[in-house]
Amino acid sequence: MFLPVMARLAVEVGWRWAALVVSALALALVPLVLLLLADHPRDVGARPYGAPDEDDEPLPTTGSAQVRPARxxxxxxxxxxxxxxxxxxxxxxxxxxxxxxxxxxxxxxxxxxxxxxxxxxxxxxxxxxxxxxxxxxxxxxxxxxxxxxxxxxxxxxxxxxxxxxxxxxxxxxxxxxxxxxxxxxxxxxxxxxxxxxxxxxxxxxxxxxxxxxxxxxxxxxxxxxxxxxxxxxxxxxxxxxxxxxxxxxxxxxxxxxxxxLAIRGADGRRGARVRPPRPEPVAVGG
CATH class of the missing domain: 1.20.1250.20 (MFS general substrate transporter like domains)
Incomplete structure (x- = not known):
């Protein structure tokens, strides 16, 4: 949608105007993102995609969400x-x-x-x-x-x-x-x-x-x-x-x-699959 319009602006007016129009439209999206987009399905009363119909809770995880993103x-x-x-x-x-x-x-x-x-x-x-x-x-x-x-x-x-x-x-x-x-x-x-x-x-x-x-x-x-x-x-x-x-x-x-072709298939015939991290041991008792 944008490329023909930007090309015409660049040819007839100048490339600076084409860049400014793109920048202005990008900035105009910021309030729409802040007001209309949600961080999680539960924020809009929905279940995560793929969750079982009988379960209203989010899909279980192994706790990696608690790890800092950079780490x-x-x-x-x-x-x-x-x-x-x-x-x-x-x-x-x-x-x-x-x-x-x-x-x-x-x-x-x-x-x-x-x-x-x-x-x-x-x-x-x-x-x-x-x-x-x-x-x-x-x-x-x-x-x-x-x-x-x-x-x-x-x-x-x-x-x-x-x-x-x-x-x-x-x-x-x-x-x-x-x-x-x-x-x-x-x-x-x-x-x-x-x-x-x-x-x-x-x-x-x-x-x-x-x-x-x-x-x-x-x-x-x-x-x-x-x-x-x-x-x-x-x-x-x-x-x-x-x-x-x-x-x-x-x-x-x-x-x-x-x-x-060198990548192994789902059956693991080429190489070995990366093992998922082992769960941390949980202490039981008083």
């Missing part, structure tokens, strides 16, 4: 970092960030402009990627409940890598059918990697610790995005084209597809 985050990283599964998930998500936010999100519009496409048209295509992203994410969540998460990730990364390898031949001054198909596919595949990655975190690190582990995995996603944005910009400045950036991202996605 829980560091402990989760230390424990998870001892396993190869964590590094495989973090590494593949690093590449996910590289190939989405870092490359397409940052450089698709200038890359299309290099090929003669108007900025507003390229921004509209990027917005269309966001529209299909919603469909792809929901569909991926549905599939993750029914298909091996590793198989889904292999498919997503492999197809993404192959599509990036052909991007240079698709860009041009006009929107041709093959470029439109790339936009639709990339939108469907953009956040599709999240549900199976979350599922693998839950399978290997347990339900309670999976959120903390995925937080660290997602951090690697943003690190990859930052490095990719810098790398692609440097390539463009030094060579005058994004060719090497597209090829690098495509090759990395194919590498991610291969790396996912």
């Amino acid at each position: 829980a985050a560091v402990r989760g990283l230390v424990d998870a970092a001892r396993t190869s599964t964590f590094w495989l998930l973090a590494g593949t998500f690093f590449i996910c960030g590289w190939s989405t936010n870092g490359l397409i999100g940052t450089h698709f519009v200038p890359a299309a402009h290099d090929h003669g496409m108007p900025v507003t048209t390229a921004a509209g295509l990027l917005a269309l990627i966001g529209v299909f992203d919603i469909v792809g994410t929901v569909g991926s969540g549905w599939l993750t409940d029914r298909v091996d998460a590793r198989l889904l990730l292999v498919t997503y990364y492999a197809l993404r890598g192959l599509s990036l390898l052909v991007v240079p031949s698709l860009l041009g001054p006009a929107v041709r059918p093959n470029l439109f198909l790339f936009v639709v596919f990339y939108g469907l595949d953009w956040v599709a990697t999240v549900p199976p990655t979350v599922a693998l975190c839950r399978q290997h690190f347990g339900l309670e610790r999976s959120a903390v582990v995925f937080g660290w995995v997602y951090a690697s996603h943003m690190v990859g995005a930052g490095i990719a944005a810098t790398f692609a910009g440097t390539v463009r400045e030094r060579t005058g084209t994004y060719q090497a950036a597209w090829l690098t991202a495509g090759a990395l996605c194919l590498l991610a597809a291969a790396a996912v």
